[in-house]
Amino acid sequence: MSTFNALVVEQIPRLRRYARALTGDRERADDLVQDCLERACSRGHMWQRGTDIRAWLFTVMHNIHANQARRYNNGPDFIPLEDHGSASAVSMNHGSGLELRDLQTAIAALPAEQREVLLLVCVEEMKYEEVADLLEVPAGTVMSRLHRARERLRVLIQGTGRPGLRRVK
Amino acid sequence: MSHRSEPVTDSELHAYVDGQLDLPRRVEVEAYLAEHPEAQERVDEYQMLNQALHRLYDPALKKPIPSALVRAASPRRWSGMAVRAAVAAGWMLFGGVIGGLLMYETGVEERASLVAAHLVRPAAFAHTVYVPEILHPVEVPGDQEAHLVKWLSKRLHTQLQAPNLSGLGYELVGGRLLPSSDRMAAQFMYQDNEGSRVTLYIRRGAWENTETAFRYAREGNVGVFYWIDGPMGYALVGQLEKSRLLRLAELVVR
Numbered sequence: 115m116s117t118f119n120a121l122v123v124e125q126i127p128r129l130r131r132y133a134r135a136l137t138g139d140r141e142r143a144d145d146l147v148q149d150c151l152e153r154a155c156s157r158g159h160m161w162q163r164g165t166d167i168r169a170w171l172f173t174v175m176h177n178i179h180a181n182q183a184r185r186y187n188n189g190p191d192f193i194p195l196e197d198h199g200s201a202s203a204v205s206m207n208h209g210s211g212l213e214l215r216d217l218q219t220a221i222a223a224l225p226a227e228q229r230e231v232l233l234l235v236c237v238e239e240m241k242y243e244e245v246a247d248l249l250e251v252p253a254g255t256v257m258s259r260l261h262r263a264r265e266r267l268r269v270l271i272q273g274t275g276r277p278g279l280r281r282v283k
Numbered sequence: 284m285s286h287r288s289e290p291v292t293d294s295e296l297h298a299y300v301d302g303q304l305d306l307p308r309r310v311e312v313e314a315y316l317a318e319h320p321e322a323q324e325r326v327d328e329y330q331m332l333n334q335a336l337h338r339l340y341d342p343a344l345k346k347p348i349p350s351a352l353v354r355a356a357s358p359r360r361w362s363g364m365a366v367r368a369a370v371a372a373g374w375m376l377f378g379g380v381i382g383g384l385l386m387y388e389t390g391v392e393e394r395a396s397l398v399a400a401h402l403v404r405p406a407a408f409a410h411t412v413y414v415p416e417i418l419h420p421v422e423v424p425g426d427q428e429a430h431l432v433k434w435l436s437k438r439l440h441t442q443l444q445a446p447n448l449s450g451l452g453y454e455l456v457g458g459r460l461l462p463s464s465d466r467m468a469a470q471f472m473y474q475d476n477e478g479s480r481v482t483l484y485i486r487r488g489a490w491e492n493t494e495t496a497f498r499y500a501r502e503g504n505v506g507v508f509y510w511i512d513g514p515m516g517y518a519l520v521g522q523l524e525k526s527r528l529l530r531l532a533e534l535v536v537r
Contacts, residue, residue: 117533120497123353123356123496126353127345134340151355236336237336242298
């Protein structure tokens with residue numbers, strides 16, 4: 115196996131994590147990853163050796179996903195919660211901390227563009243500039259999407275009650 | 284805090300949470316947070332949110348990789364039909380998956396320990412045995428490369444090649460046949476003009492049909508890059524920086 119393929123294979127778990135989070139569906143996620151890997155391998159010559167292969171692969175995947183979303187623009191990844199945009203509408207399990215299921219539902223309710231930024235920053239831990247490059251939007255746009263996504267999800271945390279809240283320094 | 288710096292913006296609170304501020308500014312933001320409980324609360328909540336997102340999504344990192352995905356990322360040796368057939372075959376939880384990547388899965392773990400026991404460790408050991416030799420580092424010297432390669436190919440029942448590493452300043456010293464854990468192995472030795480030596484260890488193994496990426500292991504004071512190609516396992520061993528050893532490994536597979 116060539117180095118290029120080996121490097122690509124190393125990224126599969128992270129590509130799957132992102133695809134899973136992005137689509138909210140296991141099978142669609144793996145289809146997306148598969149499309150991404152096939153396209154990446156058929157265009158390996160377009161990756162510049164020495165540059166970050168993860169960023170390149172995520173760009174490939176983002177483009178495929180964006181195209182698919184455009185093609186089936188009536189079938190978004192999630193069934194949107196009509197006008198329940200605010201996560202406060204999601205029932206909260208008091209006392210036992212943040213319910214991951216509620217979080218998932220709230221993420222599903224985010225506009226796709228906010229979801230992408232939130233996931234790339236908070237889960238993939240990419241730098242803001244990397245995210246801006248990847249999505250081909252200005253850095254200021256990344257910040258405002260991140261801000262809006264976080265503010266909408268923060269409601270969930272606030273619903274978990276003070277006693278569980280610890281200051282994390 | 285008597286020292287007043289630039290006012291802290293919303294964006295900087297996010298950057299603080301995401302670890303994207305430089306140190307001096309981070310210190311200033313912390314001072315600001317100490318005086319602004321409502322901002323501190325927001326930062327805490329953002330941090331809890333980050334942690335929750337990881338709890339929600341990180342388990343996907345540890346899921347076994349369907350073999351179709353590994354194949355999709357492999358060199359084109361498979362026809363589209365074969366790939367689709369494999370996809371249709373669905374999830375193959377324990378088979379056909381790359382070594383080390385999935386150490387959490389027992390089947391793979393066994394394979395990884397097979398590779399460690401029969402490839403990585405013997406390769407590292409053979410390296411440490413022969414590399415310090417002044418008089419007899421190899422059995423057949425590099426100036427008889429054609430003979431050496433023909434002989435080792437015959438004994439290992441496969442067509443071997445002594446890769447050319449001169450691009451990185453390493454010349455073939457020669458090679459030898461070795462008894463490995465349960466089979467024979469070939470060892471090629473290379474040396475640069477400063478006397479640094481690396482060895483390439485090749486043998487057959489029961490890891491057939493697995494495809495692996497380059498993997499790296501440390502054995503004592505030597506580093507080993509190893510990979511599987513069909514029935515053959517390869518291990519490049521050296522006492523040099525990982526990045527340099529990797530570049531050599533890349534030359535080997537070229």
